[in-house]
Amino acid sequence: MWFKVRASDVAFPEASKKHFTYDFRVEMAPADAFAAVTSPTEMGRWMPDIRSCKWVTDEPHGVGSVREVRLTTIAVHEKILVWEPGERFVFTVVRASVPILKRMVEDFRFDALPGSATRVRWTIAYQPRTLAMPLEPLLAPRFARMFETGCRRLAQLGVERTRT
Secondary structure, eight states: OOEEOOOOOTTHHHHOSSEEEEEEEESSOHHHHHHHHHOHHHHHHHSTTEEEEEESSOSSOSTTOEEEEEESSOEEEEEEEEEETTTEEEEEEEEESSTTEEEEEEEEEEEEETTTEEEEEEEEEEEEOGGGGGGHHHHHHHHHHHHHHHHHHHHHHHHHHHHO
C-alpha cells in the first residue's frame, strides 16, 4: 500500500526545520559522482539498506522522472525536480509505503575540486506526519546513521575507482 506524500519544491530544504546536511569529498569527477547518485545500479553500491531501486518512468530520465527506491524500512517514489549532470540532483518524495512523511526533498550538489575530486553537499529535508512525530526521536538517529554510512560508502567507491 502506498501513502501520498506532499510534493515539495527546491526551496523546501532551506525552509525546513528538520533536515540532515552532509558535506564531503569523493575521489571521482562530478559527472561520475552524479551518475553514482542517480543510477539505480550504482546507488545500490553505496547507499545502505537498499533492497531495490528502479525507474518507474521511461527514458530519457530527467526532470519529472520517477524512481522507486525500496529500503529495509520504507519504500518511496521520488520525483526528479532538478537534473543537472555533474552539478545538481534534487528530488521530492511523492509516495511512501509507510505513513511517516508529510514532505521530503533531497538535494545533491556537486562541485569540482582539484585532481578529479568532487565536493558533495547532500541535504535531506523532511516534515513528518503528525502521527509519526512521537517516533521521530527514534527514527531520526537511525536515518542519520544510514545517511552517514552512505556518505562514507560513496567516498569509498570513489577511492576504489581511482585504484583501478
